[in-house]
Amino acid sequence: MPRxxxxxxxAQDLAAPPLAQRxxxxxxxxxxxxxxxxxxxxxxxxxxxxxxxxxxWLSEMGMSALEWVLLSLIGATFIWVSLSVSTVGVAIAxxxxxxxxxxxxxxxxxxxDIALLVPIYNENPSDxxxxxxxxxxxxxxxxxxxxxxxxxxxxxxxxxxxxxEEHAYRVLAASAPGGIPVYYRRRATNTDRKVxxxxxxxxxxxxxxxxxxxxDADSLMTGRAIERLADELSLDPGxxxxxxxxxxxxxxxxFARFQQFSNIAYGWLLAEGLAKWARTEGNYWxxxxxxxxxxxxxxxxxxxLRGRRGKSELILSHDFVEAGLLRRAGWQVRFLPRVSGSxxxxxxxxIDYVLRDQRWCRGNLQHLxxxxxxxxxxxxxxxxxxxxxxxxxxxxxxxxLVIWSLLGVDAETNVVRYFNExxxxxxxxxxxxxxxxxxxxxIVMYVMLLMPKLVGAGIIAxxxxxxxxxxxRGAFLTAFAVEILLSIAYAPIMMIQQTRAxxxxxxxxxxxxxxxxxxxxxxxxxxxxxFHWVETVLGILLLTGLLAGLVSLWLLPIAVxxxxxxxxxxxxxxxxxxxxxxGLGMPSPHTVREPxxxxxxxxxxxxxxxxxxxxxx
Numbered sequence: 001m002p003r004x005x006x007x008x009x010x011a012q013d014l015a016a017p018p019l020a021q022r023x024x025x026x027x028x029x030x031x032x033x034x035x036x037x038x039x040x041x042x043x044x045x046x047x048x049x050x051x052x053x054x055x056x057w058l059s060e061m062g063m064s065a066l067e068w069v070l071l072s073l074i075g076a077t078f079i080w081v082s083l084s085v086s087t088v089g090v091a092i093a094x095x096x097x098x099x100x101x102x103x104x105x106x107x108x109x110x111x112x113d114i115a116l117l118v119p120i121y122n123e124n125p126s127d128x129x130x131x132x133x134x135x136x137x138x139x140x141x142x143x144x145x146x147x148x149x150x151x152x153x154x155x156x157x158x159x160x161x162x163x164x165e166e167h168a169y170r171v172l173a174a175s176a177p178g179g180i181p182v183y184y185r186r187r188a189t190n191t192d193r194k195v196x197x198x199x200x201x202x203x204x205x206x207x208x209x210x211x212x213x214x215x216d217a218d219s220l221m222t223g224r225a226i227e228r229l230a231d232e233l234s235l236d237p238g239x240x241x242x243x244x245x246x247x248x249x250x251x252x253x254x255f256a257r258f259q260q261f262s263n264i265a266y267g268w269l270l271a272e273g274l275a276k277w278a279r280t281e282g283n284y285w286x287x288x289x290x291x292x293x294x295x296x297x298x299x300x301x302x303x304x305l306r307g308r309r310g311k312s313e314l315i316l317s318h319d320f321v322e323a324g325l326l327r328r329a330g331w332q333v334r335f336l337p338r339v340s341g342s343x344x345x346x347x348x349x350x351i352d353y354v355l356r357d358q359r360w361c362r363g364n365l366q367h368l369x370x371x372x373x374x375x376x377x378x379x380x381x382x383x384x385x386x387x388x389x390x391x392x393x394x395x396x397x398x399x400x401l402v403i404w405s406l407l408g409v410d411a412e413t414n415v416v417r418y419f420n421e422x423x424x425x426x427x428x429x430x431x432x433x434x435x436x437x438x439x440x441x442x443i444v445m446y447v448m449l450l451m452p453k454l455v456g457a458g459i460i461a462x463x464x465x466x467x468x469x470x471x472x473r474g475a476f477l478t479a480f481a482v483e484i485l486l487s488i489a490y491a492p493i494m495m496i497q498q499t500r501a502x503x504x505x506x507x508x509x510x511x512x513x514x515x516x517x518x519x520x521x522x523x524x525x526x527x528x529x530x531f532h533w534v535e536t537v538l539g540i541l542l543l544t545g546l547l548a549g550l551v552s553l554w555l556l557p558i559a560v561x562x563x564x565x566x567x568x569x570x571x572x573x574x575x576x577x578x579x580x581x582x583g584l585g586m587p588s589p590h591t592v593r594e595p596x597x598x599x600x601x602x603x604x605x606x607x608x609x610x611x612x613x614x615x616x617x
Contacts, residue, residue: 001183002149007206007294009199011303012325017375018299022330035277036379038090043082050444051075070403073396080386080393081448084270088452091273109231111145114290115209116226119197120165121155121190123217126612128152129168130605131220132182133175138597139223140177146230149209150182153197155190162186164612171611194286195302195318206293216287220249222341222597229290229339238280240295240331241323244342245271246288249590249598251346255353255572258486259346261479261586265470266456271337281327281379282335286319288342292331296322299329305369308508317363320387321370324380328373343598350490350572351523351531354497361391361501394498401495401558405542405551453484469589478583489568492561496535522573525566532565539563 012018054074058067116135120128132150139148152169156162169184176182187200198214206212211233213226225244232242245268251260275282300322307313315321323333347353367384376384447454457480460466461473470476523531539562545551546559561568576585585591590598 001185002181002205002208005205005208007202007297009202009206009297009301011301012299014303014370014373018325018329021328021375032277032279035090035094035279038093039083039086039273039277042089043079043086046082047075047079050078066403070400073400073403077393077396077400078448080389085448085451087273087277088269088455089273090276091269092455094272094276107235109145109234111147112210112230112234113147113208114149114230115201115205115212115293116148116150116215117153117198117201117212118151118215118217118219119153119155119194120217121194122158122161123156125161125164125168126605126608128165128217129172130608131218131601133172133604133608134597134601135221135223135226136172136176136180136182137600139226140180142223142227144227144230146227146234148180148226150176150180151201151205152182152184153201154184154186155193155197156186157190167612168608171608192314195314199301202293202297206297209293211290212293212296213290214287216344218250218345219246219287220343220597220601221288222595225339225341229336232334232336233290233292236332236334238332239292239334240299240326240329241282241284241289241291241333243282243284243289243333243335244339245335245337246285246342246344247590248346249343249595251591252575253348253572254486254574254576255350255490256346256348257576257586257591258483259353260590261483261588262453262487263346264588264590265460265476265480265483266453268337269456269459270452271335275335275337278335278379280332280334281377282323282333283383284319284323284326284333288344295326295329295331299331300325305366313366315363315370316366317360317387320364320367320383324370324373324376324384327377327380328375341595341597343595348521348573349523350493350569351527354494354501354531357494357498358501358504361498362505364388364391365502365505391498391502394495395502397495398499401555405545405555450484453480453487469592471583471587471592475583475587479586479588482584482586488557489561489564490572492558493532493535493565493568496538496562500534522570525570528566528569532569535562535565539565 051071051074054071055063058071063071118128118132129152132152136150152165154162154165156165165186166184169182173182173184185201187197190196192199202212211230213221213229215221221244229242229244233239236242247267248256248260248263251257302315302318302321302325304312304314327333347356364387367388370384371381457476460470461477461480464473467473467476470479529536539559542551542555542559543563546553546556551559578585
C-alpha cells in the first residue's frame with residue numbers, strides 16, 4: 001500500500017440534521033416538478049379509478065373485513081405496477097422531446113486523482129484480477145487528464161484463496177500499464193463487511209484521492225466509461241455521486257441469459273425514465289459509480305442501528321442510505337443511463353439469484369426503520385421506501401393468490417362463502433363475479449405487469465437498425481417470446497421465495513455473509529428439493545383444486561410453475577449453446593457482437609487461471 005493519507009469519517013447522527021449542509025444546486029425546479037408529476041399523477045389516478053370500481057362492486061352488500069383487506073391489497077400492488085408503467089411513459093416523453101437525461105456540463109474537465117476500488121470477499125482471484133487487468137489496459141489507451149490508482153481491498157477469510165489473491169496481485173503489478181499504480185490490501189479482521197472495508201480505505205488513504213470509483217468483484221468497465229464518469233464529476237462541482245447503468249454480460253446459463261436479454265432489451269427504458277424524474281436525487285447501486293471522496297467521508301458515514309434485544313446491527317443495504325445521506329448534505333446524486341461500457345455479471349442459476357436476493361431483502365426491509373432520518377430529501381425517502389416495498393409486494397401477491405384460490409369458480413366452490421353461510425353474523429360474500437369479469441380483471445393486471453417489456457420490445461421491433469444487433473427482427477421477436485415465457489414460469493417461484501425471505505427477515509433470521517456464487521454450477525437434486533419444497537407443495541395443492549373444479553383455471557400457469565419448481569430450477573443451470581436457431585438462445589447485442597473489453601477480460605482470466613494453477617516449488 002502507498003503512504004497513508006488519513007481522512008476523517010465518522011458515523012452520522014440520523015436523528016439530527018447534518019452538521020454541515022451545502023446549498024444544493026437545482027436543475028430547473030419547474031421542469032423537475034413536471035416530470036415527477038408525470039410519474040406519480042397517472043399512477044395515483046389509475047390506481048384510484050381501479051380501487052373505486054372494485055369498491056363499487058364489493059360494497060353492493062356492505063363491506064366485510066376480508067373485503068377491505070382484498071381492496072387494500074389490490075390497491076397496494078397495483079400502484080407499484082402503475083409506477084413502472086408511468087416510468088416508461090416518462091422515458092418515452094423524454095425521448096420524444098429529445099431531452100438528454102445525462103447531458104454533459106459544458107467546459108473542459110480538470111485533472112482528478114481517482115482511486116479505483118475493488119472490494120472482494122472469497123472471490124475467484126483469476127476472475128477479479130483478470131477483469132482488473134482488462135480495465136487497466138483499456139484505461140491506459142485513453143489520453144484523458146485524470147490520474148488513476150487501482151486498489152484491490154480484500155476481506156477474504158479463506159487462506160487458500162488469500163494466497164491466490166496475493167499471487168494474482170504480483171502478476172498484475174508486474175504487467176500493469178505504466179502510470180497506473182496497483183495496490184492490494186487484506187484486512188486482518190473484516191469489521192462491518194463491505195461498508196467497513198471501504199471505510200478502512202477512506203480513513204487510511206482517502207485524503208490522497210479526490211474521487212473513488214467503486215467496483216464490485218464482477219464489475220467490468222471500459223476506459224471510456226471510467227473517463228466519462230471522471231469528466232462528469234470534474235465538470236460538476238455539485239455532484240457527490242454519479243451512477244452508471246451496468247449492463248449484464250457473461251450470461252451462458254438459461255437463467256442468466258434471460259436476465260441479460262431483459263436487462264438490455266427493456267432495462268434501458270426504465271433507466272431513462274428513472275434518470276428523467278429523479279434528476280439530482282438519484283440513487284446508488286453500490287458499484288460502477290464514481291464518488292467525491294471528501295463529500296462521502298463528511299456526510300455518508302453509517303451508524304449501527306439498535307436491533308432486537310438491544311444488539312448493535314449493521315446497515316446492510318448501505319448504498320441506498322449512503323446516496324440519501326449525500327443528498328441530505330446538499331450533494332447531487334446523478335444517474336447517467338447512457339454511459340456505455342459499464343458491465344456486471346448476473347447470477348447463473350435460480351438458487352444463486354435467490355440466495356443473493358435473501359441478503360438484499362433483509363437490508364431493504366431495514367430501510368423502513370430509516371425513513372424518519374432527519375433532513376432526507378423526499379425523493380431519497382421514496383427510494384428507501386420503494387426498496388422495501390419491492391420485497392413486501394411478494395407477500396401481498398401471495399395473499400391475493402390465497403384469496404383468489406378460496407373464491408373458487410362459482411358459488412358452490414367458494415370456500416369463503418361457505419364459511420360465511422355457516423355463520424349468520426357474517427355477510428354473504430363476495431358478490432357474483434362472472435368468468436368474463438374475472439378474465440378482464442386478470443388481463444388488465446397481466447398487461448400492466450408486462451407493459452414495460454411490451455413497450456421496450458415494440459420500440460426495438462419498429463426499428464430495423466435496432467433489431468439488427470439482436471440478430472434480426474425474427475430472432476428478436478423469438479427471443480422476446482422466450483423471455484416472456486421464462487419470466488412467467490419463474491415469477492411464481494420468486495414470489496414464494498421472496499415471501500419466505502420477508503418472513504425470515506421479520507423474524508430476525510440472518511442469512512449470513514457468504515461469497516456470491518458466480519459460476520452458475522448446477523445443484524444436485526437433493527439440494528433442489530430442499531430448496532423448493534414449499535413451492536412444490538403449494539403447486540400440488542393448487543393443481544388438486546384445479547382437477548377437482550374448486551380453483552379457477554386462470555390460476556393454472558401459477559399452479560404449474562410452482563409444481564415444476566424443482567425441474568425449472570434445475571433447468572436454470574443449463575448451458576445455452578453458442579448457436580440456436582431463430583433467437584431461441586435469446587441473443588442480445590453483447591452476445592451477437594461481444595464488446596472488446598469482455599473478450600479481453602475473458603482472455604486475461606484464462607491467462608491468470610493458468611498461472612495460478614501452475615505448481616510452485
